[in-house]
Amino acid sequence: FPSHDIGCTVTCNSTSTFTLNATGFNFGTLIGTSITLAGTEGCTFGTFTSQTAGAICTFQSTETYTINTALNLLGTAASNVTFRSSSAGSLAIVNLVTGASLDVGHVTATDINSSGGRTIWVYKGTIGAATLNWQQLPTVPKTIGETWVS
Numbered sequence: 001f002p003s004h005d006i007g008c009t010v011t012c013n014s015t016s017t018f019t020l021n022a023t024g025f026n027f028g029t030l031i032g033t034s035i036t037l038a039g040t041e042g043c044t045f046g047t048f049t050s051q052t053a054g055a056i057c058t059f060q061s062t063e064t065y066t067i068n069t070a071l072n073l074l075g076t077a078a079s080n081v082t083f084r085s086s087s088a089g090s091l092a093i094v095n096l097v098t099g100a101s102l103d104v105g106h107v108t109a110t111d112i113n114s115s116g117g118r119t120i121w122v123y124k125g126t127i128g129a130a131t132l133n134w135q136q137l138p139t140v141p142k143t144i145g146e147t148w149v150s
Helices: none
Strands: 003-006 009-011 026-032 035-038 044-050 056-059 064-074 081-085 092-096 101-105 107-110 120-123 134-137
Touching: 064 081, 081 092, 107 120
Parallel strands: 003 026, 009 035, 026 044, 035 056, 044 064, 056 081, 064 092, 064 101, 081 107, 101 120, 120 134
Antiparallel strands: none
16 A cells, blocks of 8 residues: 555544555555554554654554554654544554664653554653563663674
8 A cells, every 4th residue: 555644533443434444454554644543443553753843643542553564753852743542541552563773762652552563662752660571771772883804
C-alpha cells in the first residue's frame, strides 16, 4: 500500500465505513504528523514514521498494533514526539517485530506495551512508568566506520 501522510483519525475496524478499513488491514508506510488510531481492531504497519516536533501519536487502548519494517520517531530537544495510549492507565499494544529498524529520539512514551516485540530504545526522551519494553539510551547513538588493514 502506498505511503499516507496524515494528521487525522484512522479507525481500524471491520464494521467501519471508512474505505481503508478491513480486517487485517495493512499500511505500507504511515507518515504521521499527529495521528489518532481508533477502532476495535489494531493495524499492521510496514513502516511507522513521525518526525514532526510536537506531534502526538495516539493508539486505541487495549488494541494491538504491529510494526514490521521500521519505527522512526524523531522530535526535537524543545518538543518531543508523544507516543501514547488513548486512555491514561490503559495500555495500547504496539509491537516492533524483531529485525525491524529503529530510530527513536526526543520521544515521550506513555501507556504503551511493547513486550510482544523487540525492545524499543529511546535517546533523549521520557518513558512513562506504565510503558513496557522501552529502554532509555544514555547518549545519542552514533555510527562509527572502521577500516581493517591486513
